[in-house]
Amino acid sequence: MKKLFKKNATSSKFDHFIEKYNIPKEYLFVNRKMVTRALLIGIAIGLIPMPFQMFLVLGMIFFFKFNVPIALLMVWLSNPLTMPFMYYAEYMTGVYLLGMDTLVVELSLEWFENHFSDIFIPLYAGTLFYILTLSPLVYYIVDWLWIRSVRKERNSMQKKLNEKSKS
Numbered sequence: 168m169k170k171l172f173k174k175n176a177t178s179s180k181f182d183h184f185i186e187k188y189n190i191p192k193e194y195l196f197v198n199r200k201m202v203t204r205a206l207l208i209g210i211a212i213g214l215i216p217m218p219f220q221m222f223l224v225l226g227m228i229f230f231f232k233f234n235v236p237i238a239l240l241m242v243w244l245s246n247p248l249t250m251p252f253m254y255y256a257e258y259m260t261g262v263y264l265l266g267m268d269t270l271v272v273e274l275s276l277e278w279f280e281n282h283f284s285d286i287f288i289p290l291y292a293g294t295l296f297y298i299l300t301l302s303p304l305v306y307y308i309v310d311w312l313w314i315r316s317v318r319k320e321r322n323s324m325q326k327k328l329n330e331k332s333k334s
Contacts, residue, residue, distance in 0.1 A: 194235040199313045203306050204233035209241025211302040214294055216254050260296055261289030
């Protein structure tokens with residue numbers, strides 16, 4: 168995957184696009200730190216039940232350096248098809264954590280408008296739980312897999328060099 172990014176990063180069309188829109192290249196770097204931070208930020212923001220999540224990701228570039236396209240892609244994990252399931256799981260988790268009684272949820276805009284104040288606190292309590300557990304979990308798993316992959320590649324290269332030197 169890294170090779171794919173590097174190949175596209177050197178194309179003249181890509182460079183023209185970067186120059187045309189004055190995009191700092193540091194927000195497009197594909198390295199372990201930039202990708203894992205992008206996953207952490209993108210997943211965390213994608214879990215928040217709110218409109219315009221992508222603008223929040225873009226607002227984070229003033230505070231953190233991360234691969235912006237990857238973070239924006241992670242926000243799209245919460246899309247119109249997955250949102251109801253995600254938010255229901257967050258609500259149920261919040262209800263469980265707060266020890267509240269669950270409401271019988273109906274999938275209608277009218278029900279949602281009438282019960283918004285009842286579901287707000289458990290929904291965001293569940294959201295906070297997943298932001299604090301799922302996002303760091305993905306961050307550390309990808310970080311560990313990346314380090315492991317680099318070490319494996321380095322050991323493979325070292326083994327090939329040792330075999331060449333013995334010949």
